[in-house]
Amino acid sequence: MNSLYSIPPELPGPEEFSETLVRSGEVVVERIISHGQSTPSGEWFDQERHEWVALLQGSARLMFSDGATLEMHAGDWTFIPAHRRHRVEQTTTNPPCIWIALHFPSHPS
Amino acid sequence: MNSLYSIPPELPGPEEFSETLVRSGEVVVERIISHGQSTPSGEWFDQERHEWVALLQGSARLMFSDGATLEMHAGDWTFIPAHRRHRVEQTTTNPPCIWIALHFPSHPS
Numbered sequence: 453m454n455s456l457y458s459i460p461p462e463l464p465g466p467e468e469f470s471e472t473l474v475r476s477g478e479v480v481v482e483r484i485i486s487h488g489q490s491t492p493s494g495e496w497f498d499q500e501r502h503e504w505v506a507l508l509q510g511s512a513r514l515m516f517s518d519g520a521t522l523e524m525h526a527g528d529w530t531f532i533p534a535h536r537r538h539r540v541e542q543t544t545t546n547p548p549c550i551w552i553a554l555h556f557p558s559h560p561s
Numbered sequence: 562m563n564s565l566y567s568i569p570p571e572l573p574g575p576e577e578f579s580e581t582l583v584r585s586g587e588v589v590v591e592r593i594i595s596h597g598q599s600t601p602s603g604e605w606f607d608q609e610r611h612e613w614v615a616l617l618q619g620s621a622r623l624m625f626s627d628g629a630t631l632e633m634h635a636g637d638w639t640f641i642p643a644h645r646r647h648r649v650e651q652t653t654t655n656p657p658c659i660w661i662a663l664h665f666p667s668h669p670s
Contacts, residue, residue, distance in 0.1 A: 455637060456637075476665065504583050508565075508617065554590065
């Protein structure tokens with residue numbers, strides 16, 4: 453059984469590591485490991501689905517297009533409604549950031 | 562911001578602690594803290610929805626009605642399809658078990 457806390461040996465590479473843990477219908481659970489990466493300058497995530505995201509390890513800063521920022525530390529989580537534009541401003545390298553992201557439909561299912 | 566790792570001061574009580582973190586349509590994310598509790602003898606969970614469950618802290622043993630058992634340690638997760646009957650056989654007290662459980666529809670949405 454792969455632990456949510458395990459760090460793959462290929463880290464650190466230039467890219468974030470991500471893996472899909474479960475996919476069922478429009479629901480996806482993924483694990484992401486960031487180690488210093490941030491969203492490229494000027495780019496925003498604008499997602500069709502709601503997202504619940506938790507940071508299991510590390511620290512990170514999210515920014516929203518309305519100007520809000522969110523400092524996250526290990527154990528923090530947030531809900532990002534569909535189409536709330538956001539970007540990852542900063543992620544720690546040591547330790548790497550371990551995220552669990554749940555994507556699910558914004559329409560009542 | 563409440564951390565997933567925080568232990569409420571009212572522990573240890575006789576009951577599990579649980580809180581809903583997000584509810585949207587048929588999707589629910591909850592946090593559960595078990596400290597020694599198990600499913601009452603002879604009872605099984607038989608759920609209408611799929612469940613993805615992760616153990617962030619502690620150790621626990623799940624049992625399934627087909628006889629399978631699953632030993633879980635901090636960082637382990639599993640997917641329990643709707644109507645797969647299961648019970649919690651054992652949870653550690655020190656440290657308490659911190660679970661994240663995601664419930665979502667089994668029908669394509």
